[in-house]
Amino acid sequence: MPATTLKPIEGRLRSACSECGAEFYVGLSIAMRCGINTGHGTCPNPNCQTFLHIEILEGDAAWTEPFREYLKRTGRLIPVEDGDVAE
Numbered sequence: 001m002p003a004t005t006l007k008p009i010e011g012r013l014r015s016a017c018s019e020c021g022a023e024f025y026v027g028l029s030i031a032m033r034c035g036i037n038t039g040h041g042t043c044p045n046p047n048c049q050t051f052l053h054i055e056i057l058e059g060d061a062a063w064t065e066p067f068r069e070y071l072k073r074t075g076r077l078i079p080v081e082d083g084d085v086a087e
């Protein structure tokens, strides 16, 4: 994730898309509010719109990666004949 130039806003995470670098604010996910560091969202750049996995990196900075990469990295992507499907 590129370094963000966004100003801090109370209750928001500052983040950027791992794919296109677009910067955006993220609200805390329900899981994050429960102490589990995971969330997801779609890149707001209309030319990108990558579905992202989001984790709090440090303070109010959030780290992103394509959700598909997150599933591969964590062994949750099950390959099938027609492509890859997550379960």
Ligand SMILES: [Zn+2]
Pocket (backbone or CB within 6 Å): 017, 018, 019, 020, 021, 022, 043, 044, 045, 048, 049, 050
């Ligand atoms: Zn993007």
